[in-house]
Structures are given as structure tokens and as C-alpha cells.
Amino acid sequence: MADVTFSEIERLRSDADEADVALAMDEDAFRAFYDRTAPALWAYLSRIAGDRQIADDLLQETYYRLLRARAPFESEAHRRNYLYRIATNLVRDTRRHPMPPVTPLADDDASHATARASRSTEDAERRAGLRQALGRLKPRERALLWLAYAHGSSHEEIAGVLGVKTASIKLLLYRARQRFIALLAGTVTAREKQS
Amino acid sequence: MSVPTCSRERDVWEAISHGRWPSLADDDLRAHVDACAVCRDVVVVAAPLVADRAVASAEADPPSSAIVWWRAQARARQEAARAASQPITIVHALAIACGAGLLAAGATVWLRGWSGSIGTFMAAVNAIIVAVSTLDTRWTMLLIAVAAWMLLAPIAAYLALRED
Numbered sequence: 001m002a003d004v005t006f007s008e009i010e011r012l013r014s015d016a017d018e019a020d021v022a023l024a025m026d027e028d029a030f031r032a033f034y035d036r037t038a039p040a041l042w043a044y045l046s047r048i049a050g051d052r053q054i055a056d057d058l059l060q061e062t063y064y065r066l067l068r069a070r071a072p073f074e075s076e077a078h079r080r081n082y083l084y085r086i087a088t089n090l091v092r093d094t095r096r097h098p099m100p101p102v103t104p105l106a107d108d109d110a111s112h113a114t115a116r117a118s119r120s121t122e123d124a125e126r127r128a129g130l131r132q133a134l135g136r137l138k139p140r141e142r143a144l145l146w147l148a149y150a151h152g153s154s155h156e157e158i159a160g161v162l163g164v165k166t167a168s169i170k171l172l173l174y175r176a177r178q179r180f181i182a183l184l185a186g187t188v189t190a191r192e193k194q195s
Numbered sequence: 196m197s198v199p200t201c202s203r204e205r206d207v208w209e210a211i212s213h214g215r216w217p218s219l220a221d222d223d224l225r226a227h228v229d230a231c232a233v234c235r236d237v238v239v240v241a242a243p244l245v246a247d248r249a250v251a252s253a254e255a256d257p258p259s260s261a262i263v264w265w266r267a268q269a270r271a272r273q274e275a276a277r278a279a280s281q282p283i284t285i286v287h288a289l290a291i292a293c294g295a296g297l298l299a300a301g302a303t304v305w306l307r308g309w310s311g312s313i314g315t316f317m318a319a320v321n322a323i324i325v326a327v328s329t330l331d332t333r334w335t336m337l338l339i340a341v342a343a344w345m346l347l348a349p350i351a352a353y354l355a356l357r358e359d
Contacts, residue, residue: 022271023267023268023271027264030260030264031260031261031264034260034263034264035260038255038257038260038263039252039255039257040252040255041257042251042255042256042257043248043251043252043254043255046251046254046255047247047251052254056257059257059258060258060263060266063263063267064266064267064270064271067267067271068267068271126243127246127247127250130243130244130247145240145244146244146248149208149237149240149241149244149245150244150245150247150248151248152208152209152212170198170200171196171198174198174199177236177237177240178236180240181236181239181240184239184240184243
């Protein structure tokens with residue numbers, strides 16, 4: 001989690017104490033839920049939106065909308081699905097352009113220098129190929145594949161997040177998978193030609 | 196369209212997700228993947244995505260839950276304050292509209308000239324009195340209430356909005 005200065009927390013605390021506002025969860029419940037879900041949600045946002053900055057902005061907005069939601073949640077899983085649904089809709093609203101073919105997500109921050117040094121060139125190329133292939137997919141295909149194969153979500157959960165019928169997921173997922181495989185193969189071929 | 200599926204897709208994904216694929220996976224599962232086109236596709240897709248999930252999780256540096264909570268509270272409070280101030284804004288707009296109407300009426304009278312204005316004014320007053328006297332009591336009361344409101348609304352709006 002990012003560091004927060006003491007003075008900033010104190011300022012926000014004094015602001016928050018001024019008046020009570022209606023949010024859908026109490027602070028302890030929210031903080032526990034956030035700590036459990038934020039890293040994975042950030043990963044989802046960054047990969048679906050293709051931009052760290054957008055992921056940072058949308059993360060805050062996603063949790064805010066969840067807190068303001070009046071929906072009754074039956075379980076933690078239900079709340080988590082709702083969270084991802086908000087995030088997916090926000091990405092859809094935010095992005096008007098296809099994701100850039102290669103986005104240096106990890107390579108623009110000095111704090112990742114150590115991890116960067118340890119990665120082999122082959123890994124970096126593989127990841128670049130993956131990013132390139134993901135970037136050529138439609139946003140919904142990216143979301144489908146990420147939810148199904150990076151998160152391991154069920155078809156019902158994916159349908160809930162994307163707002164489509166569960167019966168449609170099998171076909172949508174199959175098509176997205178075939179397209180992704182073709183794109184991955186294309187990037188591998190291109191790399192081989194280059195080398 | 197018939198979509199090819201396999202009942203062992205989930206097993207394959209579990210093996211990849213838990214780092215057991217391929218070397219630590221069951222022989223049975225490896226043999227199945229060799230023979231099953233659907234599961235081979237799952238391996239091709241899931242392996243890089245699971246690896247990328249690990250990279251993305253390592254990169255993730257979200258703000259602390261405390262700061263997200265407090266920002267949400269501050270924003271909710273701002274929105275509540277904005278929503279509460281809306282009726283005052285409407286009253287203000289109505290008061291301005293009333294004032295503008297009165298000014299326009301005054302300007303019309305002034306433009307018609309002062310020469311015959313007193314006679315015209317008196318005729319208008321007489322006409323209003325006659326008209327009011329022919330009205331039902333309820334309509335008279337309503338008319339008086341509207342007139343009073345038009346006069347008092349700008350003053351009330353001023354008193355409500357002024358900063359002490």
C-alpha cells in the first residue's frame with residue numbers, strides 16, 4: 001500500500017469527523033474488504049485499461065461507487081462481483097481508444113528496478129508479446145479472459161461482472177480464447193522474424 | 196454454434212494457477228492435455244495470464260484503505276452539501292426572476308410616458324379593483340397571496356443568502 005503522511009491522515013480525519021455521511025459499509029468492514037480485494041482489482045484495472053494511471057484513478061472511483069451503492073449484498077462474493085462490475089463499467093466509460101500495443105506498465109517506476117533487473121530478456125519479450133496480444137483484443141474480450149484465466153472466475157461470476165447472460169459466456173469465452181491464441185502466435189512469429 | 200468444451204478445463208487451470216503445471220501435475224492430467232485440444236488451448240491462454248497476474252499483483256501499489264475511506268467520506272459529504280444547497284439556489288433564481296419581472300413592468304410603464312401616466316395608472320388601479328371585486332373570495336385571497344409573495348420573495352431570499 002502507498003505511504004500516507006501523518007498530516008494528510010490527520011487532515012482527512014478532521015474533515016471526516018465534521019459530519020457523518022451515509023456509506024454502505026462501516027469503516028472496519030470496508031478496510032478489511034479493501035485490503036483483501038484492492039491489489040487484485042488494481043491488477044484487473046491495469047490490464048483491462050492498459051494504463052497504470054487510469055488504474056490508480058479508477059480504483060478510488062470504484063470503491064467510492066461501491067460505498068455509495070444501495071444494493072443489498074448477500075455475501076462477500078456478491079459484493080466482490082459487484083465491485084468488478086463497477087470497475088468494468090468504469091473502464092468501458094473511460095476508454096474511447098484501443099489499448100496501446102505495448103504499455104510499459106512495470107518499467108516506468110524506479111521502485112521496480114530490482115524486480116526488473118532480475119527478469120530475463122526472454123521473460124520480458126514474452127510479457128511484451130502478451131501485452132501486445134491483449135492490447136489487440138476488445139475490452140470485453142480482455143475482461144473475459146482475465147476473469148476466466150487470471151482470476152479463475154466461474155461463468156456465472158463473469159456473466160454478473162460483464163452484465164451478460166451466463167449461457168452466452170461459453171461462446172464468448174471460446175471466441176476470445178481463439179482470437180487471443182492467434183494473436184499470441186502472431187507476436188511469437190513476429191519476434192522470431194525479428195531475431 | 197456448438198462450442199467445444201472439456202470437463203477437465205478447471206483441473207488444468209487449477210494446476211497452472213497453483214504452479215503445478217507442467218512438471219508437478221499428475222501424469223494423468225498431462226496425458227489428457229496432450230490428447231485434448233480444448234485443454235491445450237486453456238494451457239496456451241491461462242499460463243501467460245496467470246504469470247501476468249503475479250507480475251501485476253507485485254506491481255500493485257494501491258493507496259491505503261484508510262485514505263480511500265476518508266476520501267470517500269469527504270466526497271460523500273461534499274455531494275451531500277451540494278444536494279442540500281440546491282433548493283436555496285432555486286429560491287434565488289425565482290427571486291431574481293421576480294425582480295426582473297417587476298423591473299420590466301416598471302420600465303414598460305415608464306416608456307409609455309409620464310404625461311398620461313397618472314391617469315393611466317388610476318384607470319389601471321380602477322380596472323384591477325373592479326376585476327378583483329368581481330372575483331370569488333378564494334381567487335381574491337390567492338391573488339393577494341401571489342402579489343405578497345412576489346414582493347416578499349426577493350427580500351426573503353436576500354435574508355437567507357446574506358453572509359453575516
